[in-house]
Amino acid sequence: xxxxxxxxxxxxxxxxxxxxxxxxxxxxxxxxxxxxxxxxxxxxxxxxxxxxxxxxxxxxxxxxxxxxxxxxxxxxxxxxxxxxxxxxxxxxxxxxxxxxxxxxxxxxxxxxxxxxxxxxxxxxxxxxxxxxxxxxxxxxxxxxxxxxxxxxxxxxxxxxxxxxxxxxxxxxxxxxxxxxxxxxxxxxxxxxxxxxxxxxxxxxxxxxxxxxxxxxxxxxxxxxxxxxxxxxxxxxxxxxxxxxxxxxxxxxxxxxxxxxxxxxxxxxxxxxxxxxxxxxxxxxxxxxxxxxxxxxxxxxxxxxxxxxxxxxxxxxxxxxxxxx
Numbered sequence: 001x002x003x004x005x006x007x008x009x010x011x012x013x014x015x016x017x018x019x020x021x022x023x024x025x026x027x028x029x030x031x032x033x034x035x036x037x038x039x040x041x042x043x044x045x046x047x048x049x050x051x052x053x054x055x056x057x058x059x060x061x062x063x064x065x066x067x068x069x070x071x072x073x074x075x076x077x078x079x080x081x082x083x084x085x086x087x088x089x090x091x092x093x094x095x096x097x098x099x100x101x102x103x104x105x106x107x108x109x110x111x112x113x114x115x116x117x118x119x120x121x122x123x124x125x126x127x128x129x130x131x132x133x134x135x136x137x138x139x140x141x142x143x144x145x146x147x148x149x150x151x152x153x154x155x156x157x158x159x160x161x162x163x164x165x166x167x168x169x170x171x172x173x174x175x176x177x178x179x180x181x182x183x184x185x186x187x188x189x190x191x192x193x194x195x196x197x198x199x200x201x202x203x204x205x206x207x208x209x210x211x212x213x214x215x216x217x218x219x220x221x222x223x224x225x226x227x228x229x230x231x232x233x234x235x236x237x238x239x240x241x242x243x244x245x246x247x248x249x250x251x252x253x254x255x256x257x258x259x260x261x262x263x264x265x266x267x268x269x270x271x272x273x274x275x276x277x278x279x280x281x282x283x284x285x286x287x288x289x290x291x292x293x294x295x296x297x298x299x300x301x302x303x304x305x306x307x308x309x310x311x312x313x314x315x316x317x318x319x320x321x322x323x324x
Contacts, residue, residue: 036118040063057081066081066090068110070094071238091110093106093110094129102220130274132267132268132269134265137264137265153208153210157207174189192257206222206224212252216245229249242279262281266289268289268300
């Protein structure tokens with residue numbers, strides 16, 4: 001490039017300087033938490049042929065980071081790579097659009113294994129990776145909460161027995177009956193549900209679903225009865241992790257007296273290279289969705305957001321409960 005530029009300048013009649021200016025691309029970075037420094041040319045390369053190989057890693061060990069997901073298999077692979085190439089001092093962890101409790105615990109595990117390495121975190125969608133997000137729907141969520149399980153969870157939060165007894169009395173003593181064309185059935189005790197329209201209702205529901213994410217490897221986001229599960233799915237491991245978490249969540253719903261409305265559970269595929277992998281709940285395959293409502297805002301597969309139209313005076317069920 002330098003010789004070609006010099007020849008062009010001479011051919012055009014321009015005076016060729018005896019020495020071209022030198023540009024130094026070397027930069028020094030100090031990592032915020034580890035306080036370690038890196039000096040080099042900041043070029044980011046992709047994990048492609050002749051780049052993401054062990055041969056290249058050995059040659060560039062002081063200038064590359066070992067990239068990893070946050071699953072058990074990912075930790076095993078990361079450990080084997082760093083043991084094989086000790087000069088690698090940087091670890092890059094991928095998080096799918098948010099930080100979950102599982103991811104935080106994974107970072108702690110990596111830090112415990114490699115206390116002297118610098119850990120960096122990247123966000124997958126911003127990197128152009130394929131991310132699948134499953135929007136889950138609990139059928140009649142507020143009405144289906146079993147009081148017995150709810151009170152056990154409430155007690156395990158460290159509440160005093162007086163508070164637990166007060167909440168139990170507030171939930172008990174409710175009854176309901178059905179009336180059709182003037183005919184009414186007998187009163188039956190209500191053994192489940194949290195009263196909607198109350199201040200305490202959403203709080204109790206959040207306590208009830210608190211352990212929903214136990215054992216989940218992927219990113220999970222909960223807001224009242226709206227639950228989203230997402231993961232990077234560029235690899236088979238990512239797809240299997242997402243399917244495994246769907247199986248865990250369905251099992252959680254069954255043992256807690258809840259039910260996932262599979263007709264309303266849909267997948268939003270994000271990323272230009274997304275192949276649209278199929279997932280299922282139980283024996284039913286989930287449908288693909290062009291756009292999903294996230295807290296009142298429509299989000300499509302290109303992350304475009306718009307406010308959905310609603311008839312005047314109509315609100316979502318959570319909005320009604322929250323403002324009542």
